[in-house]
Amino acid sequence: MNVLYWTDLLGTGVFAISGTLAALHKKKDLDLLTLFIFAFVTAVGGGTLRDVIIQAHPVAWISDANYLLVVIFSVILAVACRRWWLGVLQRPLLVFDTLGIGIFTILGLEKALNAGVNAWAAVLLGIVSALFGGVIRDTLANEVPLVFERQLYATPCLTGATFYVLALFLGLDPTVNFLLSVGLITIFRLLAVKHGWSLPPIRV
Template identity: 85%
Template structure:
């Protein structure tokens, strides 16, 4: 089992938990199937779009059942632990969503680079990998997707992705580069949410 594959499964699980918590946050009495749908689109939505764009076929979750197993297990974990996480993490949805975008931004960037995409297009595809599943999730929950709000959401992903490319060109160890870049996205996003940071609006 490769490190990238294991990381992809971990990211899938984290995002699936995020999708489940988002559904429960919106409505307390969803059935299990509905929760699975929220978890599924959150976990694989962005990666599927990326793979379609770079023509990677077949998409991983179609041929590898482990992704669906991880998503199912994550739904159950999220449901069982939801009250405990509220006590420990205070804002568990924010935490899991932030971890998910951090992992999937860099993982998506790596996969795009492996497919021969130029570095800056790979940065954009990394952001698509991280954010598109959340856009679908928030749309299903009848909420404005976070990426369209003023709070910094895509900006941390862009910062971490650009940092990864720069460190890659400088010859940094890939594992250290991955951890540092994911860490920057995660810390940046959490601080932005806590401090209420946002980009200045453009007035018409």
């Protein structure tokens, strides 16, 4: 099993925790099955859409039960540690969601490139991988998806993905490139939230 596989499982777990915490934050008194549904769609929604678009069959979580096991474990972990996280991390949902979009943007980009997709289409598919699960999660919670709000959400993903592609063409070591790109997305997103950065709106 290669590093890409384990990184995919890691990203699945991080996003599953994000989905669970989001459900607990937005909807009170949910049972474990409902929390699993929130975690599941958050963790695999974007990757499933990406795999369907690039015709990567079967979809990873369908052929490999480890993905579902990771989601189940992540839900239990998120529920068991929810009060501890709230005590240690001021905004645990933001932290896990940001790590998730960082990992899945670059991971989705790499998978698209490996499938023979051109670089700039791969960038878009990386963004889809990172954001689409959160869109489903927020829609189920009857919330406006973060990507449709003015705060910078997709922009850090685009920046990190573009950096990855350019660094790849320049011959940067793949592991270093992956870490730097994920780090760029994560730091950019956290700074944008802290300082309230947003793009100027287009008015009609």
